[in-house]
Amino acid sequence: MTPEEVLPENLLAGIRSRAAGYDRDNAFFQEDLEELTEAGYLRLFVPESDGGIGLGLEAAAQCQRRLATAAPATALAVNMHLVWTGVADVLSARGDHSLDFVLEEAARGEVFAFGNSEAGNDSVLFDSRTDATPSADGGYSFSGTKIFTSLSPAWTRLGIFGKDPQAHEGEGELVHGFITRETPGYTILDDWNALGMRASRSNTTVLEGARVPANRIFRKLPVGPNADPLIFAIFACFETLLAAVYTGIGERALHLGVDAVKRRTSFKNAGRSYAQDPDIRWKVAEAAMAMDNLYPQLAAVTRDVDALVDHGPQWFPKLVGLKVNATETARRVVDLAIRVSGGSSYFQGSELERLYRDVLAGMFHPSDDESAHNTVANAWLGPLEG
Known part of the structure; x- marks a missing residue:
């Protein structure tokens, strides 16, 4: 199934319509969860033979990206359930069935x-x-x-x-x-x-x-780093699904920014559209190019997990690098979208204002910026001496 089939537009529209209220009231996304459960979304990784949708990590990440364009907080929370079911799926594909019970219980409606x-x-x-x-x-x-x-x-x-x-x-x-x-x-x-x-x-x-x-x-x-398949599976699912959520935030911010630029007109330039302003166009282009770099990275890393590709010691750098790139790119794109949208985006209640607050959470999820850079440096240069 495609992300559009898993999350049809009418389901996504209802989720989007509630996001601002949940944020304003600091309320749990109960209605979203009920509708997603009814749609089978919490069974993304559950095999079709057990009543699930039977997706791999690549397709699940694209679903999470799509969900995050409507409601980032809903997508982020659902991620935690999908991490565990994804871990069970990743392990099973590698011959480790120690968490098969997670998929069995998810099929029965348990929430992880x-x-x-x-x-x-x-x-x-x-x-x-x-x-x-x-x-x-x-x-x-x-x-x-x-x-x-x-x-x-x-x-x-x-x-x-x-x-x-x-x-x-x-x-x-x-x-x-x-x-x-x-x-x-x-x-x-x-x-x-x-x-x-x-x-x-x-x-x-x-x-x-x-x-x-x-x-x-x-x-x-x-205690300490080790090569157990569980560690790989958790990192693979946690980092990629997290990256998918922030990719969705960046995607949504870019579209909101473009819409705002097309609506805005310049008083001093006799009502000319801001879409004709060279400085604004440069910022929109910068945001679009940043997102265009991120989409294929998310697809490639998740596809390699599904295909059992052996990247050896480069796997963890790829995973943490994707996470950092996604969270930092999304933050930069949201910032650019606000810059081109004007002062209305600064007011509480605007969607870009909410995305601006939501996207900041990315810097606190593991692996953080410092840890990720250390992981990548160690993979390429070896550990620090002494």
């Missing part, structure tokens, strides 16, 4: 969320500030604080990880598992009142001995 981010943890997936305490039956109890837990009002399955510091003779071990909505021992704080991406309701989640039984523990990994 990503509960890995921690304040002050710049090691991301390679270490954790959350304690994972083992029990004799193979389960673990998790205690720690997870930030930016999008889909907080709606998830039924939350993927978390923490560190068992006593494992491997004190070297520690990172433990990954899922809790359910019914699991005792966690609290969702009502603390989401951010500058942008407000409808995502990315609340803080405090784990206070939340217990994961042995059959919901799906990975135990050493």
Whole structure:
């Protein structure tokens, strides 16, 4: 199915019509979620044989790009569910069926969320500030604080990880598992009142001995970077789907800017259209060329994931490079669109004003600018000496 078939214009129009209200009221995108669920959107990666749409990462990313042109916060939050189902799909394609249950449960309507981010943890997936305490039956109890837990009002399955510091003779071990909505021992704080991406309701989640039984523990990994397929799958899905959302923001901003330029006229030039102003035309062209560089990069990276291409040590530079390029390009394009649209875009309630706030969130998602540049430099130059 094409993105236009998955997200027909009437569905997209309804989602677009609600975005400003969600943002204004700092409200969760409940109606959007219900309509997307009804349309089967949360089953993008679920095989057709199980009632899903059966897309790969390339097609799913294009769907997310399209959704983000209507409602970036909705797309960003849905990303977290799609990351987990995408990870299960990417692993399965490589012969690892440890997360097949994620696709099976998604087919039954379960909603997955990503509960890995921690304040002050710049090691991301390679270490954790959350304690994972083992029990004799193979389960673990998790205690720690997870930030930016999008889909907080709606998830039924939350993927978390923490560190068992006593494992491997004190070297520690990172433990990954899922809790359910019914699991005792966690609290969702009502603390989401951010500058942008407000409808995502990315609340803080405090784990206070939340217990994961042995059959919901799906990975135990050493602390530090490693080549486990799970790490690749998470990075591949997280970075590319994130890039898709910000590509959609840039795309929408460019179209809004073009529409504004065509409408605006110059008083001093006897009502001549701003579309004839050389300086304005230069800015629109700059925005369009920036987006034209981004579209093929998103398509190429996601296509290579689907095709099982082996980029070896260059895979992570490609993934983080795409994310940074997408978020920074979108931010630049939104800025240019505002510059050519005039003062009306500065007023609260205009779509470009909302996109300006939404796009700033891109700099906070992993991998951040510094981490990404370090990853790419290490791949090309080797690690720093000493």
